[in-house]
Amino acid sequence: MKRWIKKAWPYWAGGLLLGGLNVLLLSLSGQAWQVSGGYLLWGAGILQKLGVPALTWDYFEVYNTRYRQIIADDSVFLNQYTILNLGVVAGALLATLVSSQFKWKKVKNKKQVAFALLGGILMGYGSRLAGGCNIGGFFSGLASFSLHAWVFWLFVAVGAFVGTRLLLRFLVR
Amino acid sequence: MEIKDLDCLYEACPIPLIRAIQALRTMQTGDILVVHSDESCAAVMMQEWAQQNGYSIRVTESDVGEWEIYLQKP
Numbered sequence A: 001m002k003r004w005i006k007k008a009w010p011y012w013a014g015g016l017l018l019g020g021l022n023v024l025l026l027s028l029s030g031q032a033w034q035v036s037g038g039y040l041l042w043g044a045g046i047l048q049k050l051g052v053p054a055l056t057w058d059y060f061e062v063y064n065t066r067y068r069q070i071i072a073d074d075s076v077f078l079n080q081y082t083i084l085n086l087g088v089v090a091g092a093l094l095a096t097l098v099s100s101q102f103k104w105k106k107v108k109n110k111k112q113v114a115f116a117l118l119g120g121i122l123m124g125y126g127s128r129l130a131g132g133c134n135i136g137g138f139f140s141g142l143a144s145f146s147l148h149a150w151v152f153w154l155f156v157a158v159g160a161f162v163g164t165r166l167l168l169r170f171l172v173r
Numbered sequence B: 001m002e003i004k005d006l007d008c009l010y011e012a013c014p015i016p017l018i019r020a021i022q023a024l025r026t027m028q029t030g031d032i033l034v035v036h037s038d039e040s041c042a043a044v045m046m047q048e049w050a051q052q053n054g055y056s057i058r059v060t061e062s063d064v065g066e067w068e069i070y071l072q073k074p
Helices: A002-006 A013-029 A036-049 A059-064 A065-072 A080-098 A110-130 A134-143 A148-173 B013-024 B038-053
Strands: B005-006 B032-037 B058-061 B067-070
Touching: A013 A134, A036 A065, A036 A080, A036 A110, A036 A134, A059 A065, A080 A134, A110 A134, A110 A148, A134 A148, A148 B013, B005 B013, B013 B032, B013 B038, B013 B067, B038 B058, B038 B067
Parallel strands: B005 B032
Antiparallel strands: B032 B067, B058 B067
């Protein structure tokens, strides 16, 4: 039991579990798992509160219309995506706590901060242009037999190649 | 026989493994590299890498969420 909780699970076990849970989520809620859309709504909602009319931008009206109902209901901060995203954080926290590996991580140096910020912005912006992140766009898309997920995969591979080059060049001294 | 420490705390995977490989390149047979990391995946990756490359490896959890990974050059 201790070994089972302490040790990292193999990729196939995690994959099977994620796949099974996604099927369960789809059958119970009618919607496959998505992650970055929830943060998009938070970001747009915060901008709106600061006086920037982000929720009426063309992005939601013309390009990505699936969040229209949530915006119309005035529930950008509290919706199904928020619950799923909080669940991810709570689940990860639970996993580190039961394996007693919880630890506050420090920042190593300024370069690490700069790269983390830059990487986060690029990933977030890219996921919005692609209409989904590696969960909604790839993981759930692939399970739906959608062609777009394969195109997504191809370009993730290109991005990973370039990212590895940058990592070796700038982050490993 | 030389013992060398490599501080990889707060560094995300796969950086600890890459830095360990770089450090081991400059070391002699029998030398021991001690990698300090707070990423559980660093130990997993290094165990796999050590097995593939014939290195002896020992992993201890030195603190809560912190590991010391001992690698001996064959």
